[in-house]
Amino acid sequence: MVTSSDNAISSKILGIALSFKDNENYYISLFALSLIENSKCLSLELVLSKLRPCFENQKIIKISHNHKFNFIVLCRHKIEMGGNNFDTMIAAYLLNPSKEGYELKDLFWEYLKYFKSEEKEIKKNVVMGISILDACENAQKMLKLHDILEEKMEEKNLISLFREIEMPLVKVLAEMEINGIKVNIDFLKLFSRQVDTRLGELKNTIYNLSGTEFNINSPKQLSVILFERLKLPVIKKIKTGYSTNADVLNTLASQHRVVSFILEYRELEKLKNTYIDKLPFLVNSKTKRIHTSFHQTVTSTGRLSSSEPNLQNIPIRTEMGREIRKTFIAKEEYILLSADYSQIELRILAHLSRDESLLNAFKNDEDIHAHTASGIFNLDQNIISEQMRRMAKVINFGIIYGMSNYGLAANLGIGREEAEKYIKNYFLRYQGVKKYIEREKAEARKKGYVLTLLNRRRYLEGINSKDKKIREFNERVAINAPIQGSAADLIKLAMVKIDRFFKKERFKSRLLLQIHDELIFEAYQPELEKAKSIIKEIMENSLKLSVPIKVNLKTGNNWAELN
DNA sequence: AGCACAAGCCC
DNA sequence: GTACGGGCTTGTGCTG
Numbered sequence: 001m002v003t004s005s006d007n008a009i010s011s012k013i014l015g016i017a018l019s020f021k022d023n024e025n026y027y028i029s030l031f032a033l034s035l036i037e038n039s040k041c042l043s044l045e046l047v048l049s050k051l052r053p054c055f056e057n058q059k060i061i062k063i064s065h066n067h068k069f070n071f072i073v074l075c076r077h078k079i080e081m082g083g084n085n086f087d088t089m090i091a092a093y094l095l096n097p098s099k100e101g102y103e104l105k106d107l108f109w110e111y112l113k114y115f116k117s118e119e120k121e122i123k124k125n126v127v128m129g130i131s132i133l134d135a136c137e138n139a140q141k142m143l144k145l146h147d148i149l150e151e152k153m154e155e156k157n158l159i160s161l162f163r164e165i166e167m168p169l170v171k172v173l174a175e176m177e178i179n180g181i182k183v184n185i186d187f188l189k190l191f192s193r194q195v196d197t198r199l200g201e202l203k204n205t206i207y208n209l210s211g212t213e214f215n216i217n218s219p220k221q222l223s224v225i226l227f228e229r230l231k232l233p234v235i236k237k238i239k240t241g242y243s244t245n246a247d248v249l250n251t252l253a254s255q256h257r258v259v260s261f262i263l264e265y266r267e268l269e270k271l272k273n274t275y276i277d278k279l280p281f282l283v284n285s286k287t288k289r290i291h292t293s294f295h296q297t298v299t300s301t302g303r304l305s306s307s308e309p310n311l312q313n314i315p316i317r318t319e320m321g322r323e324i325r326k327t328f329i330a331k332e333e334y335i336l337l338s339a340d341y342s343q344i345e346l347r348i349l350a351h352l353s354r355d356e357s358l359l360n361a362f363k364n365d366e367d368i369h370a371h372t373a374s375g376i377f378n379l380d381q382n383i384i385s386e387q388m389r390r391m392a393k394v395i396n397f398g399i400i401y402g403m404s405n406y407g408l409a410a411n412l413g414i415g416r417e418e419a420e421k422y423i424k425n426y427f428l429r430y431q432g433v434k435k436y437i438e439r440e441k442a443e444a445r446k447k448g449y450v451l452t453l454l455n456r457r458r459y460l461e462g463i464n465s466k467d468k469k470i471r472e473f474n475e476r477v478a479i480n481a482p483i484q485g486s487a488a489d490l491i492k493l494a495m496v497k498i499d500r501f502f503k504k505e506r507f508k509s510r511l512l513l514q515i516h517d518e519l520i521f522e523a524y525q526p527e528l529e530k531a532k533s534i535i536k537e538i539m540e541n542s543l544k545l546s547v548p549i550k551v552n553l554k555t556g557n558n559w560a561e562l563n
Numbered sequence: 564a565g566c567a568c569a570a571g572c573c574c
Numbered sequence: 575g576t577a578c579g580g581g582c583t584t585g586t587g588c589t590g
Contacts, residue, residue, distance in 0.1 A: 218586055219569055238569075245570060270571055273584060301580055303574085310582045313573035321572080345574090401578040410577065469576090480579040484574095488580095516574045516580085 027146075028054050029139035030064035048077050058082045063146045065089050065104045067167075068296070071174035081171075088142065090166050091149035093297035094158045096459060102297050108141055111148045157455050165454065165489065166296065168496045172511065173294045173304075175499075179510045179522070180289030181311070184327050184558075185280050191323060192276045195268050202265040209258035216265055219244045230256055271315060275324045282309050294514070301481050302456045302488035304514055312515045316563070325560035330522050334509075335555050337528070338562040339535050340518035341491070342550040343368055345400050348453070348486045351545040355432025362547035369393040375429030376422045395426055399433065400483055402476030437479050444478035452485035453543065454493075487517060490549075493542045495519065501534055520562070528555070 028051075054060055055074060060082075064070055067087040074081055089102045092111075108114045153159050207213045210229065214221045223242045226232045235251050236243040246263065253259045282290050290309065298305040306312040314328070315321025330336045346368055350358040361371040366381075373392035374381040384392075391412055398408055409419035427434040441463075444450050449459045458481040462470040495514065502509060508524040509531050519539070523531045532553050539551045554562045 215586080217584090220586075240568070243569080266571080270584080274572070274582095278583090299580060303580060305581055307582060310573080313571095313582065315572060317572080398578065401580090403578045404576075406576055407578050472576095476579065484580060487574095518574085 026054075026057070026060040027143055028060050028062050029142040030062060030070055045077065048074070048079060052079055055079050055081045058084055060084065061086055061146075063088065063142050065107075065142075067170045068174045068177075071171050072178060075174070075178060085167055085170070086146050086150070087167065087170060088145050088149060089297050090170070091146075091153060091162060094162055094166065094456070095149065095152055095156065097297075097302065097457070098300040098459060107145060111145055112141060114141070156457065158457070161454050161456060161489070165492050165496060168499075169492050170296065172495050172499045173296060176511055176513065177291050177293060179512055180284065180287055180291040181512045181520075181522070182289050182329050182331050183279060183283055184329050185283060187327050188276055188280055191327075192272065195272050195276060199265065199268050199272070202261050202268070205261050206258055206265060209256075209261065216262065217269065222262070226252070226256075226259075230258070232256060232259075267318065267320065271321060271324060275315065279309065279327065292513075299488075300458060302452060302485040302492075303516055304488075304492075306513075311513055314559070322560055322563070325562075326558045328559035330557055333525055334522045335525055335528060335557060336559060336562060337509075337521040337523040337531065337535075338518055338554045339521070339539055339551050341487070341539065342552055344487045344490070344517050344549070345483050346396060347545060347547050347549060348483050348490075349400060349433065349436075350547050352453075352482060352486070353430075353432045353436030354546065355430045355436070357430055358433065359547055365548070365550075369396060372396050372426065372429070376425040378425065391422070395422060399426065400480060402437075402479045440478045440482060441475050444474065450478050450482050452482050452489050454486070454489040456485050456489060458482075458485065490543050491517065491519070491539075494539045497538045497542060498535055501538065505530075507531065520559070523555070 055062065056079070061084050062070075062081060063086045065088045067081075067085055067090075071081060088104070088107060092099075092102045092107050150159075153162055203216065206216060210225050212225070212229070214225055216222060220241065222244045226244060227234055227242050232252050232255055234242050235248040236245075246266070249259050249263050249266075253263070279290065284291055290311070292306045292311045293308050295305045295307065304312075315324050328336070343362075346358070347362055349355075350362050357371075357375070361368055367389075369389045369392045370381055370384045372395060373379075373384045373388040376392060376395060377384070377388055379388075394411055395403075395408065397403075398411070403411075405416055405419040405423055408414075408423065409416045412419065440450055444460045444463045448461070448463065449457050451457055458477065460474045460478055463474040463478065465471045465474065491514065495511065498519070499511065501507075502511075507527055509527050510522050511519060512522050513520040519535070521531065521535070532555075536551050536553060540549045543549075556562050
């Protein structure tokens with residue numbers, strides 16, 4: 001969301017927009033729908049009302065550097081922005097998604113070669129107020145930038161990804177942010193007190209067992225206690241000394257009673273500071289809901305990210321963590337509905353690699369981890385133990401991430417030779433995957449980039465680096481980016497289509513969250529059955545893969561019930 | 564105040 | 575000598 005506080009942002013904003021006629025096309029450059037506090041000459045309402053016909057006109061191309069922001073502001077003023085939109089930030093992102101940021105002044109520099117000294121002026125003007133002359137100049141730069149970005153996207157076959165997915169998605173994300181999700185604050189407050197009590201107990205226990213008081217939150221002080229005072233063995237060294245992370249503590253747990261209390265303390269501190277005590281402050285007092293921000297130009301793979309708060313990392317792994325999910329609820333007459341892709345990245349791997357064994361496993365709807373286990377342990381699938389299946393699961397994920405035998409050994413707590421053997425067996429079973437990995441790496445070396453199913457690009461500057469560490473990192477990315485990125489393509493496309501369906505049917509049900517391979521809706525009870533079937537249908541069929549795509553649906557009155 | 568770092572939450 | 579892809583937020587401890 002644009003603002004987490006209740007300050008009426010509208011009163012601080014002036015919109016300045018200029019339109020041009022050019023070869024039968026109308027352009028409107030929304031350059032300064034941003035903060036201009038000092039200006040006294042115009043009111044936002046007046047400007048917007050004059051511009052309403054432009055915003056709504058389908059023929060006019062609306063160019064701006066942050067369309068999501070514009071959608072949100074215009075939504076407050078009950079103005080619908082029609083199609084034919086061009087977001088320069090998103091265009092620049094598609095051209096190279098690995099950049100640190102996409103500030104307009106940097107794009108002016110990169111694509112228009114305006115001198116940096118001029119860019120300072122632009123920034124100053126936006127903050128201090130903007131003259132008509134400056135606005136004209138900036139609007140012209142925007143038009144020029146638009147032309148160049150569009151041309152470059154054409155060269156790289158990015159137009160359909162841009163027009164059919166990323167631009168329509170902007171409005172979907174804006175509406176998700178505006179929707180927000182309802183929370184039960186009383187529940188959190190109660191929970192906070194319980195956690196506090198337990199944390200107090202743990203603190204005392206830890207001090208007693210250590211024989212001294214210290215700041216448990218300080219890894220530095222903790223490592224003095226563990227490795228000097230208690231003389232526990234060092235498991236792992238880090239830049240600044242000895243590691244005290246959860247892996248290390250789990251290894252040390254059998255050696256001293258204090259360790260497991262520290263682990264529990266850490267878990268509760270994390271939950272309390274990051275979620276339990278934080279979420280109440282992020283509830284909007286008008287809507288009584290939490291409005292996250294979704295970012296469309298952050299990740300280098302095409303995924304979304306979420307912040308303030310991040311609603312893509314709400315705990316699920318531990319029992320205590322899952323409690324936090326109970327705080328997210330549906331409003332009256334509605335129910336939460338989740339739709340998650342089953343093993344989507346492995347299915348995409350099957351599709352991209354065309355590996356016969358992997359394809360068949362999915363076509364036959366087999367338990368994929370058990371299937372892999374039967375390959376790496378050379379055993380019949382129906383005698384695979386839970387332990388073997390767990391190990392196979394680590395390998396299945398490891399392959400997607402480009403894991404080495406060293407990493408696998410560390411993760412499974414086994415020897416290098418054993419890990420090596422499993423990997424060898426894996427590629428014996430899945431020979432097509434082996435070839436696929438080599439194909440992607442070769443492609444990256446030759447072209448300097450890799451592609452997803454829908455042509456999303458990821459450049460790999462270091463793929464031919466002399467530095468082994470850099471080169472190998474780039475190779476892992478070359479394997480992972482097409483898989484992770486294609487999954488992102490798929491769910492984004494599904495989101496756009498689902499939104500279109502909801503609009504067409506005038507549904508009251510709303511999309512609230514996206515968590516990479518999962519969508520969470522607030523479904524209007526009378527629409528539930530229809531929503532469920534259409535969501536499943538769209539998600540499973542937006543892209544045609546050579547394996548079936550499977551989506552699981554769940555409903556509940558709170559998020560914890562969606563598991 | 565701003566930074567790097569370690570840590571830990573998610574897919 | 576060797577660390578698995580992609581994110582965000584927290585607290586500590588140092589520097590300015």
